[in-house]
Amino acid sequence: QSALTQPASVSGSPGQSITISCTGTSDDVGGFKYVSWYQDHPGKVPRLLIFGVTKRPSGVSSRFSGSKSGNTAFLAISGLQAEDETDYFCASYKRGNTLWVFGTGTRVTVL
C-alpha cells in the first residue's frame, strides 16, 4: 500500500498556528471527501480529530480544522498549546482493493 505523505515534523511556538499536509493521489485524497486526521499520543489509542475533510467530532477543540486542495489535505492547529505536542496522522478512503490508506505521520513540537 502506498502511504500518504506527511512532513516528518512541524514545530511552532505557543499561540502560533501550524499546518500539516497529507499528500495522496486522485485515487484517495483527491478522489473522495473521506479524509480524516488523528492525534496519537504515545501509550494511548489514536483520537479522531477531523473526519470528512473538514468536520470535527463533538469534544474536539475548534483550534483544529481540516481542509483539502486537490490531492493534498491539511490539518491546521491554531493557538498552539503544549498539550498539542505529539504525533498526528491522516487517513483516506481509497479506490480499489485497499479501502483505506494512512499517512506517514507528523511529529508536532511546541517550541
Place this chain on the structure above:
Amino acid sequence: EVQLVESGGHLVQPGGSLRLSCAASGFTFNIYNFNWVRQAPGKGLEWVSYIGSSGKTIHYADSVKGRFTISKDNAKDSVYLQMNSLRVEDSAVYSCVRNDLTGDESFDLWGQGTLVTVSS
C-alpha cells in the same frame, strides 16, 4: 467504558496460524463496522481487513487475501481475525478499529493492539 481490547498476539513460526480477538464494550456493537489495522516495527499503519455490521460485507488488503479471515460475533460483541500461512512480513501490532456512523469513512475508536511476531 467505551473500548476495544485485542488479544491473541503471540510468537509463531512462519507458516503457522493465529487467531486474534477484539472484545468491544460500552456501546451497541452490532450497528458498527470494524477493521483490523496493523503496524510493523518502524513502519506506518496498514489497513488489513474490514467487516460490515451484519458480517456479510468483507474486504481484505491484497497482502493478506486468501490467508486471513475476518469475522464478528454480535452475540459476544467481538471481532476476530484468523491468520493462516503467516509470513515474517506479517509481524506487527494488530489493532481493532471501529468505523464511525457518519458515513464519512473515518475511525472513531481504536484498540491498544496486540503484537504478532512471526519468526523461526
